[in-house]
């Protein structure tokens with residue numbers, strides 16, 4: 001006896017797109033079959049006629065329960081997994097990968113245990129963490145870097161660093177190139193991947209100084225600080241370092257044309273370099289900073305020009321960029337609107353609920369992106385790069401029964417009431433065509449027609465292991 005059949009939808013499977021029925025037993029998909037073949041008894045049938053059925057989204061970049069870096073003095077934290085994972089499910093995303101931040105004095109297992117205390121029992125969606133490391137004052141001990149091997153073996157194969165402090169007032173964030181090379185060596189030797197927020201610290205900090213000198217510190221100048229030259233120089237430096245160390249590399253939140261080009265060139269040489277962009281980098285430009293509520297569009301590094309925005313879509317369509325993420329910082333509107341300047345505007349985006357719907361509208365409807373490519377950038381590629389595939393990111397027998405049903409017939413202007421997260425959304429007023437209407441997590445319907453049916457604590461911590469092919473050459 002089957003538990004569930006999703007019948008008659010247009011299904012995006014690893015082998016193509018077609019009208020198939022999906023059979024689920026327990027938490028897994030057991031068959032994807034031509035209509036009429038599945039005749040077993042079944043507890044529930046979902047009619048997906050007219051809907052597009054895709055793997056539940058995999059969001060590779062969220063920051064739950066994180067002290068907002070521009071609000072360190074007040075110790076303001078972002079929302080927790082309760083809020084972020086619930087918004088994920090409403091938007092068709094069933095897995096998120098967050099960050100466990102190392103603190104001086106800790107070993108990495110203490111770091112991971114600290115994050116698990118926050119997530120355990122408090123997530124609606126499945127989850128894992130990248131380990132985030134720092135060597136701001138050269139104070140990252142060798143013993144911590146040597147733990148990278150054990151941490152990978154324990155199921156956490158991705159490590160995040162920043163090559164900049166991002167703003168002048170942050171107490172601690174960046175990692176220097178020497179420590180980064182050392183980490184890459186451990187990562188490469190043990191089948192992990194390095195995730196890097198790459199900006200050139202010297203350029204960024206000099207531009208803060210220069211714009212202050214010139215009296216141009218309003219937010220609208222953000223892209224002069226976090227600029228294209230910085231992304232270009234830093235991406236190429238970090239890619240070259242990865243090449244020296246034999247490390248796979250995941251460059252987070254690519255924002256500029258030059259970033260796309262650097263990644264594309266590296267992939268052309270056969271290097272295992274992967275790029276992520278954000279749905280709001282692909283939708284807004286620095287001109288949006290000048291709107292009355294321009295702060296709500298900002299995430300560090302910065303929004304760039306229309307030309308850059310188009311280059312990000314070309315990267316997503318053409319294969320230079322692998323994933324579309326959010327850099328989610330769940331905050332109230334009041335906290336998002338804090339700060340007026342290039343140094344104190346709150347970064348991060350309230351975006352996980354809109355991610356798949358925006359990708360569908362902007363990619364599939366407006367730019368003719370194939371459904372296979374849409375699934376690749378919203379689910380499969382993040383699962384592959386971060387070691388969750390094929391358990392996640394695929395509609396295939398043996399995979400978890402994580403599904404999102406998108407209704408391509410929905411045409412609407414998004415209102416705040418369409419969202420289930422914060423008291424604002426950068427997407428309020430955005431016209432969409434196609435929107436997720438049902439989400440299934442490991443065989444359970446967790447969102448149906450705007451109603452949350454999932455329970456807090458349903459989400460499981462997922463062990464991860466990256467396929468050796470993904471670490472050897474550009475595979476997705």
Ligand SMILES: [Zn+2]
Pocket residue numbers: 061063327
């Ligand atoms: Zn981030």
